[in-house]
Amino acid sequence: MAGHHFKKYAKSIPHLVWPASALRDTEKQAADSVGVTLYELMQRAGQAAFDVSCHHYPDARHWLILCGAGNNGGDGYVVARLCHAAGIRVTLLAQESSKPLPEEANLARQAWFDVGGISLPWQAPWPESIDLVIDGLSGIGLTDAPRDDMASLIALINAHPAPVIALDIPSGLLAETGATPGAVVEATHCVTFIALKPGLLTGKARDVVGQLHYAGLGLSSWLQQHPPSIMRFDSQNLTDWLKPRRPTSHKGDNGRLVIIGGDSGTAGAIRLTGEASVRSGAGLVRVLTRAENITPLLTARPELMVHELTPESLEDALAWADVIAIGPGLGQQQWGRDALERVKESDKPMLWDADALNLLAISPDKRQNRIITPHPGEAARLLQCSVSQIERDRLLSARELVKQYGGVVVLKGAGTIVASEHDLAIIDVGNAGMGSGGMGDVLSGVIAALLAQQLTLFDAASAGCVAHGSAADVIAEQTGMRGMLASDLFSKLYLFINPDLNT
Secondary structure, eight states: OOOGOOOOOOOOOOSSSHHHHHHHHHHHHHHHHHHHOOHHHHHHHHHHHHHHHHHHOOTOOHHHHEESSSSSHHHHHHHHHHHHTTTEEEEEEOOOOOSOOOOHHHHHHHHHHHHTOOOOOTTOOOSSSSOOEEESSSSOOOSSSSOHHHHHHHHHHHHHOEEEEESSSSSTTTTTTTOSOOOOOOOSSSEEEEEGGGGGSTHHHHHHHHEEEEOOOHHHHHHHOOSSSSSEEEEHHHHOOOOOOTOOOGGGGGGGEEEOOTTOOOOHHHHHHHHHHTTTSSSEEEEEOOOHHHHHHHHOOTTSSEOOOOHHHHHHHHOSOOOOETTOOOOOOOHHHHHHHHHOOOOEEEEOOTTTHHHHSSSSOOOSSSSEEOHHHHHHHHHOOHHHHHHHHHHHHHHHHHHHHHHEEEOOSSTEEEOSOOEEEOOOOOOOGGGGHHHHHHHHHHHHHHHHHTTHHHHHHHHHHHHHHHHHHHHHHHHSSTTGEEEEEEHHHHHHHHGGGGO
16 A cells, blocks of 8 residues: 555654654653663664655755754754764754753754864855755754754855755744745754654645655654544554445445535536545445536436425435435525525435535534535634634644544645544645646545445544545656546545555
8 A cells, every 4th residue: 555655754744643742741751761862762763864864865965954952952962973983074053042952952062072073153154065964953853944054054055056954844844834934944854753743644744744755763652552632643544444235235235425515616526526426335325416516427327316396306315315416506595595505404414515514503403413625624613713723723623623523534735634523634635736726525424435335424534634634646657646536536446445456
């Protein structure tokens, strides 16, 4: 499966994600449990970053190392000392601070001085012959925009042609959220230590993290025994959710799904959702839409059962279906409103998307039998805030949507978040080629089909997002991102809806 993954990872990256705030206390506990000091951990971190740097840039003979006034700077001093031992030339610029360095960072700096290393102030001019930049400026403790002096330094880093290796996290990227409230280092590689942080996987992360490397520093097994509340899901997880079918299973075993939407002029949306659901394994799919859409839909996809949406056909379909999906192309006119009002009365598992969410924002309710799949604009309407507030902390936004609307929330975007009352996951697949019309309609069909095959709301949402994004990653690998169509995903979905093909 890993071969289908479009994102660049050097080695296997863990599936557990730790909030940066929890990690500070945990790091000491974990180190004590395996009998290492925090200074030893710092030396291991520096060694891991040095190894990645040498592996990718074996010919870099002059490294510029930038050290902040915290433990991230301490990691930088360790890298500098290892460079010195290897005969690599180092220019080290260090932040001057009125506060003393943390104990471990101070030891690392002293070890650098002990081998004859020197430290220049941040403002010192850069030598001309730099082959590699090491970013040890701010680390995971940053909670706001970098101050002006650091912002100026970050601008110099980003303007320089040399590749950049970030230690733990690119400086300026917030470890808790993936937000970038100010200047941020655009790293070529990032070597993260001990655990994955949410900010490496969502928000602006993909613009600035570069190739992600993970170094557990000997604490991975302890962390696995004390798992946090956040998971990272990718194509490797699909076999957990999607088992091979029993030889005797038939269409009745695979769920009856009704999809409601496609007002005048939006037949395409409901057609994409319908086809996605049959291609994702739903047993029987009934579409309720405008009369003028029936012939085009049946011509395009004869496996669908297509009917005009009327009060009578809706009653019949709601009684017949195991699962309900509503919203793609629904519109916000009386036709769509009436259908949604009737669907609200059902206690069957359901998915709401698109205009169903816009109508929900006007008339909010909370229910536990529903998946909602907002993009940031829809999420902002649902929470009555701005899109920038949603994007500032995507995990918090998803949790807030669960609190207000119940059920399971899929907050779409780069690093989609899936949240329920007790579970939180970051979907670590997908690419910028998916920024085109109809992708969300396809996702709704995939998730609804998995619901119809009796996955729980959270698992259907998670597996659906992974299969959908993974299919898009294969297309991006083969033909590029620009010009990718939502319907292109149908040719690759089978690889991920049937993960046993790849085992």
